[in-house]
Amino acid sequence: MQINDKTVIKDYYASPERYDAMKYNRSGKSGVLLPAISLGLWHNFGSVDSSHTARKILRTAFDLGITHFDLANNYGPSYGSAEENFGTLFKKDFKNYRDELFIATKAGYDMWPGPYGNWGSRKYLTASLDQSLKRMGLEYVDIFYHHRPDPETPLEETMVALSDIVRQGKALYVGISNYQPQETAAAAKLLKELRVPFILHQARYSIFDRWVEDGLLDTLSDQGVGCIAFSPLAQGMLTDKYLNGIPADSRVAKNFTYLDKNQLQEKLEKIRELANIADQRGQKLSQMAIAWLLRQEQISSVLIGASSPDQLRENVKALDQLKFSDEELKLIDSLSTS
Numbered sequence: 595m596q597i598n599d600k601t602v603i604k605d606y607y608a609s610p611e612r613y614d615a616m617k618y619n620r621s622g623k624s625g626v627l628l629p630a631i632s633l634g635l636w637h638n639f640g641s642v643d644s645s646h647t648a649r650k651i652l653r654t655a656f657d658l659g660i661t662h663f664d665l666a667n668n669y670g671p672s673y674g675s676a677e678e679n680f681g682t683l684f685k686k687d688f689k690n691y692r693d694e695l696f697i698a699t700k701a702g703y704d705m706w707p708g709p710y711g712n713w714g715s716r717k718y719l720t721a722s723l724d725q726s727l728k729r730m731g732l733e734y735v736d737i738f739y740h741h742r743p744d745p746e747t748p749l750e751e752t753m754v755a756l757s758d759i760v761r762q763g764k765a766l767y768v769g770i771s772n773y774q775p776q777e778t779a780a781a782a783k784l785l786k787e788l789r790v791p792f793i794l795h796q797a798r799y800s801i802f803d804r805w806v807e808d809g810l811l812d813t814l815s816d817q818g819v820g821c822i823a824f825s826p827l828a829q830g831m832l833t834d835k836y837l838n839g840i841p842a843d844s845r846v847a848k849n850f851t852y853l854d855k856n857q858l859q860e861k862l863e864k865i866r867e868l869a870n871i872a873d874q875r876g877q878k879l880s881q882m883a884i885a886w887l888l889r890q891e892q893i894s895s896v897l898i899g900a901s902s903p904d905q906l907r908e909n910v911k912a913l914d915q916l917k918f919s920d921e922e923l924k925l926i927d928s929l930s931t932s
């Protein structure tokens with residue numbers, strides 16, 4: 595942006611067409627409908643990022659019918675800054691749309707120093723959600739997740755904490771993330787006894803990471819719980835982005851990310867072949883990667899990240915072509931398993 599750029603940021607009025615093209619899927623056997631594509635704020639919304647771009651991404655998302663925004667206490671960097679920035683933008687642009695939004699946050703990874711700022715104790719979860727609500731300026735979140743299983747804290751303590759959070763009106767629903775199938779079944783049993791609406795499991799799932807097919811998806815179906823798939827584009831590797839090198843503004847090129855050059859180099863050949871399959875289907879690779887997940891009934895939503903509004907616009911077009919031939923699926927299988 596130029597120093598003498600006189601463009602004025604206009605007030606935001608959501609597009610009247612925002613619900614025309616998005617598809618909404620039921621989350622498990624709950625009453626909640628989620629957009630087939632949701633937006634995560636793990637990257638691109640921290641104190642190191644442009645708040646102008648972040649604002650444009652959020653506005654574009656909502657105009658495209660993306661009603662679900664996913665946060666966590668430690669998204670940034672710095673920790674907490676994604677929630678804080680979201681809170682500022684929410685107040686400016688979305689406060690009149692609160693009842694049209696489904697907002698998530700989580701706790702479970704390290705957040706503050708000392709023994710009470712990590713894992714799954716009642717002490718940590720309760721304090722963390724209070725802090726998150728304050729940062730975002732919200733009275734409640736729609737869903738609060740335990741972010742990862744805690745091998746030390748009794749599961750019952752964690753689940754009772756989630757239950758009490760719902761009873762206190764600080765979250766409407768609860769979810770878990772990164773739990774293995776057996777842990778998920780045990781959590782579901784406790785939450786059922788506590789009569790808490792447990793509606794979502796957030797799990798890493800993409801053409802390059804299919805661990806959920808080994809029991810988790812079946813467990814979730816048995817329990818009537820939905821699955822929201824995170825990092826569906828393998829952090830950008832399942833897009834056209836790296837086909838001709840590493841762009842300077844990409845996640846691989848930036849600091850503070852969990853994607854490095856080696857991971858990319860290892861996969862580049864497969865990425866090229868997958869891009870060819872997508873091309874023959876008349877899709878971009880990102881669109882095919884999203885459609886490949888959404889073709890499955892158990893996937894309530896695909897949780898993408900985006901560093902620009904254009905990426906979002908491109909990705910939602912995945913919904914135009916969700917069907918796959920057996921031959922395409924076999925080809926993708928041969929490239930997704932090593």
Ligand SMILES: NC(=O)c1ccc[n+]([C@@H]2O[C@H](COP(=O)([O-])OP(=O)(O)OC[C@H]3O[C@@H](n4cnc5c(N)ncnc54)[C@H](OP(=O)(O)O)[C@@H]3O)[C@@H](O)[C@H]2O)c1
Nearest residue numbers: 634635636824825826827828829830833844845898899901
């Ligand atoms: N529960 C958990 O433990 C957990 C863990 C990780 C993530 N999550 C959630 O899942 C969300 C999504 O994760 P993710 O960001 O890894 O998802 P992703 O969708 O796999 O990757 C997003 C990145 O891909 C690139 N991209 C997206 N669309 C593109 C397009 N059309 N063309 C080119 N590049 C494109 C962008 O990277 P560039 O920045 O390089 O442009 C974007 O930031 C997170 O925000 C978070 O809410 C949860």
